[in-house]
Amino acid sequence: MKNYSNLNLMNFLTPGPSQLYFTVEDHIKKALKENICAISHRSKAFQQIVVHTISQIRQLMNIPEDYYIVFTASATEIWERIIQNLSIENSYHLVNGSFSKKFYDFSVSLKRKASKYEVALGQGFELADLPIPEQVELLCLTQNETSSGVSMPLSDIYELRKKFPNAIIAVDMVSSAPYPDLDFSQIDTAFFSVQKCFGLPAGLGVWIFNERCVEKSLALEKAGISTGTYHSISSLIKNIKNNETPETPNMLGIYLLGKVCEDMNRRTIQAIRTEISYKAGLMYYALRESKNFEIFVKEEKFRSKTVIVADVLQTPASTLINHLKEHQITVGSGYGAGKDKQIRIANFPTHSKETFELLADLLIKA
Amino acid sequence: MKNYSNLNLMNFLTPGPSQLYFTVEDHIKKALKENICAISHRSKAFQQIVVHTISQIRQLMNIPEDYYIVFTASATEIWERIIQNLSIENSYHLVNGSFSKKFYDFSVSLKRKASKYEVALGQGFELADLPIPEQVELLCLTQNETSSGVSMPLSDIYELRKKFPNAIIAVDMVSSAPYPDLDFSQIDTAFFSVQKCFGLPAGLGVWIFNERCVEKSLALEKAGISTGTYHSISSLIKNIKNNETPETPNMLGIYLLGKVCEDMNRRTIQAIRTEISYKAGLMYYALRESKNFEIFVKEEKFRSKTVIVADVLQTPASTLINHLKEHQITVGSGYGAGKDKQIRIANFPTHSKETFELLADLLIKA
Numbered sequence: 001m002k003n004y005s006n007l008n009l010m011n012f013l014t015p016g017p018s019q020l021y022f023t024v025e026d027h028i029k030k031a032l033k034e035n036i037c038a039i040s041h042r043s044k045a046f047q048q049i050v051v052h053t054i055s056q057i058r059q060l061m062n063i064p065e066d067y068y069i070v071f072t073a074s075a076t077e078i079w080e081r082i083i084q085n086l087s088i089e090n091s092y093h094l095v096n097g098s099f100s101k102k103f104y105d106f107s108v109s110l111k112r113k114a115s116k117y118e119v120a121l122g123q124g125f126e127l128a129d130l131p132i133p134e135q136v137e138l139l140c141l142t143q144n145e146t147s148s149g150v151s152m153p154l155s156d157i158y159e160l161r162k163k164f165p166n167a168i169i170a171v172d173m174v175s176s177a178p179y180p181d182l183d184f185s186q187i188d189t190a191f192f193s194v195q196k197c198f199g200l201p202a203g204l205g206v207w208i209f210n211e212r213c214v215e216k217s218l219a220l221e222k223a224g225i226s227t228g229t230y231h232s233i234s235s236l237i238k239n240i241k242n243n244e245t246p247e248t249p250n251m252l253g254i255y256l257l258g259k260v261c262e263d264m265n266r267r268t269i270q271a272i273r274t275e276i277s278y279k280a281g282l283m284y285y286a287l288r289e290s291k292n293f294e295i296f297v298k299e300e301k302f303r304s305k306t307v308i309v310a311d312v313l314q315t316p317a318s319t320l321i322n323h324l325k326e327h328q329i330t331v332g333s334g335y336g337a338g339k340d341k342q343i344r345i346a347n348f349p350t351h352s353k354e355t356f357e358l359l360a361d362l363l364i365k366a
Numbered sequence: 367m368k369n370y371s372n373l374n375l376m377n378f379l380t381p382g383p384s385q386l387y388f389t390v391e392d393h394i395k396k397a398l399k400e401n402i403c404a405i406s407h408r409s410k411a412f413q414q415i416v417v418h419t420i421s422q423i424r425q426l427m428n429i430p431e432d433y434y435i436v437f438t439a440s441a442t443e444i445w446e447r448i449i450q451n452l453s454i455e456n457s458y459h460l461v462n463g464s465f466s467k468k469f470y471d472f473s474v475s476l477k478r479k480a481s482k483y484e485v486a487l488g489q490g491f492e493l494a495d496l497p498i499p500e501q502v503e504l505l506c507l508t509q510n511e512t513s514s515g516v517s518m519p520l521s522d523i524y525e526l527r528k529k530f531p532n533a534i535i536a537v538d539m540v541s542s543a544p545y546p547d548l549d550f551s552q553i554d555t556a557f558f559s560v561q562k563c564f565g566l567p568a569g570l571g572v573w574i575f576n577e578r579c580v581e582k583s584l585a586l587e588k589a590g591i592s593t594g595t596y597h598s599i600s601s602l603i604k605n606i607k608n609n610e611t612p613e614t615p616n617m618l619g620i621y622l623l624g625k626v627c628e629d630m631n632r633r634t635i636q637a638i639r640t641e642i643s644y645k646a647g648l649m650y651y652a653l654r655e656s657k658n659f660e661i662f663v664k665e666e667k668f669r670s671k672t673v674i675v676a677d678v679l680q681t682p683a684s685t686l687i688n689h690l691k692e693h694q695i696t697v698g699s700g701y702g703a704g705k706d707k708q709i710r711i712a713n714f715p716t717h718s719k720e721t722f723e724l725l726a727d728l729l730i731k732a
Contacts, residue, residue, distance in 0.1 A: 012404040017614065025398050032391050037567040038378040040698075073439030073569070076613035080595045106595040195614055201403040203439070203569050203616030229446045229472040247442035248383065248561055250569030250616060332406075 010325070011355050014332040015146050015175055015307045015346040021199030022350055027259040028252070036255050046251060047243035053258030054240075060261045060269055061178045063208055064185060070236045071249055072205040075174045075193035077231070079106045081207065082138070082189060085217040085233045086168045087112050088225060091138040094125050094152075097145035098336055103172060104140070121148045121338070122309075124302030127159055139167040144176035146196075147335035149309030149344065150302050154180055161186045168216055175346075176306045178269060179276055188212050194257055197306060199350040204253035209233070264349060272349045279347050279356040280305040286360035292320075293363065296342060308345040309334070316340045320366055329359055376691070377721050380698040381512050381541055381673045381712040387565030388716055393625040394618070402621050412617060413609035419624030420606075426627045426635055427544045429574055430551060436602045437615055438571040441540045441559035443597070445472045447573065448504070448555060451583040451599045452534050453478050454591060457504040460491050460518075463511035464702055469538060470506070487514045487704070488675070490668030493525055505533040510542035512562075513701035515675030515710065516668050520546055527552045534582055541712075542672045544635060545642055554578050560623055563672060565716040570619035575599070630715060638715045645713050645722040646671040652726035658686075659729065662708060674711040675700070682706045686732055695725055 012019040031037065039045050054069045063069065072078050083091060083106050093104040095118040107114035117130055132139065139160065143152050161169060169187045173180060177192035184190065189209035195202035217233035227233065230246035239246045264272060284303065287293045287310045296309040312320055317333060317340055324331055334342025345359070378385040397403065405411050420435045429435065438444050449457060449472050459470040461484040473480035483496055498505065505526065509518050527535060535553045539546060543558035550556065555575035561568035583599035593599065596612035605612045630638060650669065653659045653676045662675040678686055683699060683706055690697055700708025711725070 010401060010404070012401065014404070014406060017404055017406060017617065019404050020398075024403075028394060028398065032386075032394065035376060035378065037390075037561075038376070038380070038383055038385050040380060040383060041568065073443070073616070074613045076596050077439070083595075109592060109595045109598070111590075111592050193614065195403075201616070201618045202407065202614040203619060224477075226475060226477050229449075229475045230442050232475070247440045248559065248568040250439070250567075250619075251383065252567045253569060253616075 009328050010330050011328055011351070012330050013346050013351055013355070013359065014330055015344050016193070016196040017202050018196060018346045018348055019199060019350050020201070021260045021263070023260060023263045024200060024256060027256050031252055031255055037252055041248045041251055042244060049251070049255050049258060050240075050243040050245075053254050053261065056258050056261035056265060057206065060265050061182070062184070067184055067208050067210050068214070068237055068240060070207050070240050071245055071254055072207055072231060073203060073250065075172070075191055075205045078191040078205050078207045079103045080110070081228065081231050081233075082140070082170050082191075083107045083110045083112060085220065085227045086170065086189070086213055087138040088220055088223065089113055089137060090115065091140055092116070092132050092136045093140045094130070094142065095119075096123055096125070096150050097121055097142070097147035099146055099172065099174070100140075100142035103142065122150060122296045122298065124150050124152065124297075124299060125156070127156055132164065134164070136164060136167045138170060139164055140170045140172070142172040143180060143182075144173060144304050144306060146175040146307055148296065149304045149307045150297050151176065151304035153301055154182060158183065158186045168213060176304065178264070179273060179306050181273070184208070194253065196346070197348045198257060198260055199348060200253065200256050200260060204250045204257060206257070275353065276305055276347055276349065279351065279353060280308065282356050282360050283308050283345060283347065286363045290364050290366060292366050306347050308347060310343055310345075311341055312343055317343055323366065324359070324362060327358065327362055329355065329362070331359075375694050377695050377717070379712050379717055379721070379725065380696055381710050382559070382562040383568050384562060384712045384714055385565060385716050386567070387626045387629070389626060389629045390566060390622060393622050397618055397621055403618055407614045407617055408610060415617070415621050415624060416609040416611075419620050419627065422624050422627035422631060423572065426631050427548070428550070433550055433574050433576050434580070434603055434606060436573050436606050437611055437620055438573055438597060439569060439616065441538070441557055441571045444557040444571050444573045445469045446476070447594065447597050447599075448506070448536050448557075449473045449476045449478060451586065451593045452536065452555070452579055453504040454586055454589065455479055455503060456481065457506055458482070458498050458502045459506045460496070460508065461485075462489055462491070462516050463487055463508070463513035465512050465538065465540070466506075466508035469508065488516060488662045488664065490516050490518065490663075490665060491522070493522055498530065500530070502530060502533045504536060505530055506536045506538070508538040509546060509548075510539060510670050510672060512541040512673055514662065515670045515673045516663050517542065517670035519667055520548060524549065524552045534579060542670070544630070545639060545672050547639070550574070560619060562712070563714045564623060564626055565714060566619065566622050566626060570616045570623060572623070641719065642671055642713055642715065645717065645719060646674065648722055648726050649674050649711060649713065652729045656730050656732060658732050672713050674713060676709055676711075677707055678709055683709055689732065690725070690728060693724065693728055695721065695728070697725075
């Protein structure tokens, strides 16, 4: 296994897993010193870690006090738990890439009447076009489609809230949180995983939901519909009220998430957002300037700030990717069918302005 | 959060989470240096890690080549996946503690006809007594009940195989693997989590199953019964055939598990088993010698070697537990109702003979 030993000087601008947040290594060393991995997940010491992590996430993302914040193993798991707990019969999905499509597929697998409105990769949704039925139970939105670099404007989410006041609105913000300044009071549930913008080792998902979701889940249980087992909403909230998790969780991951959120709160979310906007502006500028690229998402309002996708005109894209690796930068390849024709550049809080300036130079010269 | 900063010299003889295996810290440092957390979970480099980890587990536990080994987030999750994938209508559970009871509860939550045969805490099962129906689909056994320290003799498991050749036999070996020299050809599926005997940070479960399980799961799907989504057997095997996982997994956990299994293989499983037997013998001797304790599991053949439970006669048990902490040893408290009356001592591969000798001295004097 020597072939990844040369990775230690690399900057990973990949859309997840990605470069670890620059403070993570020190936090891991401290956790080992303090034996965080050996203490009981039912101990006071671990309950305090849970309290700390949740309060730091809440502060960072401005999540209302009456919204629950709980832990799962991945955002993938949360797709499953949302369908299991928040849909009795149907769900509706806006699909414009591989991940929004998988969310839809999960509903099919769980035997719901799943419907979708699908647009081509690289496109966003025009609200006037959407044939969403008025009585939709669960409306699933992907705020940032990691496969195609399409972002949904927050104002569009708020419009959907107005149009469908009775639906549960679920927002996948896996590869954008905590960048979007989402008004949580306008949605019912949202989620992310930690190996994207939070720059943490993979293996932890964060699920945020409100009291309406709790009520919906209880309604399913009353109707005799299984909501799952240990990670049903009722089991999760019973435990989190005691600052615990139903199972022995990824304790190190929960500890590290709290520490990184604390670091980000110290830096301030405003500063992080400003820097991400700056780096995104720089990158889209470089892609426009170079004759070798075409920005994949044509409409500016749909362009993601955190996952930037471009067609590479001189294919295969792997030639460019290897060239960038020589400069200690790894960008992501395209997803699925776009693998050989596109690059995907992650623009996360840990990625420095300097790295982006170097990458912009390299892309303009490429 | 200063109140756990004094934990750094402690020896955790707790039944999970427990003391990290003594090589884990170095492996984590190497993983950070090699950027294991930043590489793609679809990369060749990570596929090689998956191959390595699976081959080391297979060697360590002598798992036949035709048994699948896949990863989940916890053993708790595997209870759910087993019921979802391996029972169309019913499951039968031998219950003698909190964890075997939870396995049963999961089947109820998933709307199966779940039956159980329950004995009091601290007791094992006499095979002649068991009223298991001949047509049972899924027979769930807990080889080592972490809450009560009762172990099921392997010969009893093999007897059940003979009696119920058509049932799928599932074996929870969460707090004993890799200690029991289980003949996998006599069971269909088994599982464990990594924060017990493997001495790893929590957040990873390992699920082992054979082709019969795959067929059963496909039969459910053909019958229109949901087997879940990303962690259905069909999704897991589709991915593991490519040395991948359906979701972005706990990559660091998978890497570390491979490294620790490699370390254990170097030490040899025979040496590890011999040492665990020696330490168990020592501990049961000390508990018998002292007038302050009574071994909780009365019948010797049912006594666990890896989780040793004793009644503390001079209650509360917390006085004793605090006394041991002064000698840098933390043992577990009793589980549930036994919390104030019992201690639980983990006897895992990372716990040294020297620590056990010290603990035996302390218990005899206590």
